[in-house]
Amino acid sequence: MATIDSKIPEGPIAEKWTNYKAHQKLVNPANKRKLDIIVVGTGLAGASAASTLAEMGFNILNFCIQDSPRRAHSIAAQGGINAAKNYQNDGDSVYRLFYDTVKGGDYRAREANVYRLAEVSNNIIDQCVAQGVPFAREYGGLLANRSFGGAQVSRTFYAKGQTGQQLLLGAYSSLNRQIKAGKVKSYNRYELHDIVMVDGRARGIIAKNLVTGEFERFAAHAVVLATGGYGNTYFLSTNAMGCNCSAAIAAYRKGAYFANPSYVQIHPTCIPVHGDKQSKLTLMSESLRNDGRIWVPKKIEDAKKLQKGEIKGSDIPEEDRDYYLERRYPAFGNLVPRDVASRAAKERCDKGFGVNNTGLAVFLDFSEAINRLGIDVVRQRYGNLFDMYEEISDVNPGEFAREINGVKYYNPMMIFPAIHYTMGGLWVDYELQTSVKGLFAIGECNFSDHGANRLGASALMQGLADGYFVLPYTIQNYLSDQITVPRFDPNSKEFIDAQKKCEAEQDALMKIKGKRSVDSIHKDLGHIMWEYVGMGRTKESLETALTKLKELRKEFETNLFIPGKEEGMNVELDKAFRLKDFIMMGELIARDALSRNESCGGHFREEYQTEEGEAKRDDENYFYVGCWNYQGDDNKEPELLKEPLKYEAIKVQTRNYKS
Amino acid sequence: MATDNIMKVNLKVWRQAGPKEKGGFVTYENVETTPDTSFLETLDILNESLIEKGEEPIVFDHDCRDGICGMCSLYINGHPHGPATGATTCQLYMRRFKNGETITVEPWRSAAFPVLKDLMVNRNAFDQIQQAGGYVSFNCGGAQDANAIPISKVDADEAMDSATCIGCGACVAACKNGSAMLFVSAKVSQFALLPQGRVEAAKRVKAMVAKMDELGFGNCTNTRACEAECPKRISISNIARMNREFLCAKLKD
Amino acid sequence: MSNSCLSSIGKKLIMSISGLFLVLFLLFHMSMNLVAVFSGEAYNAVCEFLGANWYALVGTMVLALGFIVHIVFAFILSLQNRKARGTERYAYQEKPAAVEWASQNMLVLGCIVFVGLILHLSQFWYKMQFAEIAGITNQYGVADGAAWMQYYFSQLPVVICYLVWFVAIWFHLSHGFWSALQTIGWNNKVWMDRWKCISNIFATVVMLGFAxxxxxxYIKSLC
Structure with missing residues (x-):
């Protein structure tokens, strides 16, 4: 069994990163010019890494599947980005941000990584402001902050409801500067298909030009994956339609461990599914929970009537409403972390209290806030979200509905949890290097910082920390002994063979000539995943999932139909490649969930809960990172390796949001 | 409330096999959808039925479906991003249309945005304009404390309004002159309003306008169609600001 | 400064400056005309003053240059814009409500204005200033503007032509005026509506003056 070395530096937690930087190996400027790095992905992590490495002098080849680097899905993040600036003088510190993140992650993150993340969080804000990111400001001209779930301080910096967009455009502008300077070569509408290994190290990639349909070979001294998460395994998610896990799976097939795949974040405030023709779920900002109250009816009869459409939410008076989050978690109320809020919604709906025709929705109600603050104030805060909700569901949440016993009721929103983010990902050491030499993973693509659950406004922080401030240092420790290695020839045997393999795979997919479209099989996959590997998992459900996934893989391999030709642009063919890897990913998630006989964060095993229905961790047996090691064949069961977690700074406790 | 009413629409869609091929309209009749289904989901439904028949699906750009990535395009019934204002195509729902209506769907039309396939166009020109100067020249690591330069809330908010641009190209698609002035001016404005961007404002505006001209975009005639169709409601006051910045920069030469 | 003329904004600036110059001329021309309503003699005195002397001739040349530049650049820009639009046109187009009709039809309006201008020049300028330079004799004197006016504006078809012409100029002005200021950069969110309002008022006052x-x-001829 392979041993896992996470390469955490010696010393007290607060000095580890400083020590690392002081002693790591660097590459001198003249040598940097001789080294090429491939960065796949242009989200916050990818764009920031590509631009920073280029600024340092490395030659970068940067790839994205969209038509422009600016469209990566980081752009959709709404809320904000955390940093331990303590500008509000409310007692924030690097340690506190570190502690909140570890606690929020249900004590399943690697301490040293999280501390480093909290440490560089402040540099990120400086960097972004210098780039011209228009963060919200106070009248005095200084930066404004807001509070977010899972924290007792205001440390979230934001740019309206479009923080992700503004941060990404900042990174994109730095990237553009380097493209103009000739240090970054940008390849848009290119998709990674394989990682090329030379003498046991990652030395290049095979990427498909999605416009011409041709496979092309690219060589470099190191490969960085910044390709995001695998949420679309569930078909319906808040991820963009193009988000996929194929690059991560390609790395996995080359021997990179896949860590904690079962940690999947389900966001509590999404617009419920309305029918089987839906392709995408829409997220409503977490900030709505600041003033919105979540409820279902107390009486099952009322719920039944709601499901049949006989009554509306506003017909149910105050005393018959069950504000279940406030009831169960008096201290945090509607602002409990995402995993807790999502599970509570599921629990109510499972008991039959769902409030729409599918029985899979709860109310998010602003009546109390409107009565307290007036509609104008409420609209000022959430007007754009109300409009968005109305456009999608034809209900205006700010509209007066009726008065019962002197209390005014307004139309509530309906919400339901949906897949949003994946904490698991490629295993990386402290240097963000995967278990494959020369292959690095950053951002959501790796597993490192969020443990079993991510707090709001931390994803942006991690992507930018990795790209701007961590990888550009740590990658040099790897590259320092590569300076004498000449550039690789993309026409060498390894590259040609890899390309031939991709072409053969493509031929095989085209030749299936079955009956079913990619999406129809993907929907089946999503159904299996949501049903059996979703918010509540059991040993039985996971075993069922594994059986069904095997059948689905067979269905894919024998009954897939791809219209059109191999040559030129073929969107269905590209989707088929991705689906193949999603099925593989589904199996990994289910396998990991089955192996983890405890509940923690985004992974909830129904067998392991307290009497009150809270997640029950098992620190004695599962205090480790589960790393899955590919065995050379898709049909062989992967091997589970364990990286034990060592907590030196923080005492591991039960998470408590009740008091 | 959510309804399960089935509605049927006819989709008159531009089909074009490749950049050099000749395209034309194909009408798909009686596509079944519901008022609660988004327009792009209706295209998904149509595509699914095309694949079932063994035909190639309609190619169109789309990604986040949250109205923010700027990937979706489509000129629907005479409007970029369709008849809804302040919204992208992915935020357009079928209840905007009548049962039985024929909906015309075309790609963006502009010399600078050539069609790649069906409804998908190449908007690489926008990236090239940004590369010409849409940035602040400094290297990561050299920044001072974020609160070291106070910026008035008014300026920060206005810069934010300009920065809201999603780079979708609707302004160019809407403009009878194929002008990219709204897009370029939004970026120029964002930086011109902030002290960080002020330092190289003159150099930036000249470089970006020169690139815009070089790429064959048209000249602005202040029709305001861009502003009216912009899904993010970017104002043409940005264009006035860019004109001002540009002329001042040139006068200093 | 010179190379800015080659850029899109430079060309637009030329349109803007020449346009504003023509706007000023219109204002001046209108004020001068108003004199005729009150006194033909006074009007003729102005005509006399603006006869074939050097300053009037220089003024005319500059004015003509302004027109030519404005027209030439209008065509250059329009041709470029056509090219930028690409070869394929939209099959289905709908004008957004916020877009003024005039703004999208400036070239057409300009052409109507130009045709009207030819008519106007042939009726007045050719028979007055030009006749004076060339020494042509007409039925009325070269400086008897009041008589020429009375002669032409007694004819209903001419009156109708002129009124149509004024309407075209009104549309052209109502967009052109604020548009010129926008091009120079003298505009922002607050002034946008103000300039548009001023444009409309200005265009209305000037054109009512002419009308x-x-x-x-015409009424005088009926009496």
């Missing part, structure tokens, strides 16, 4: 003279002359 008043024509209508007054």
């Amino acid at each position: 008043a003279v024509v209508i007054a002359a």
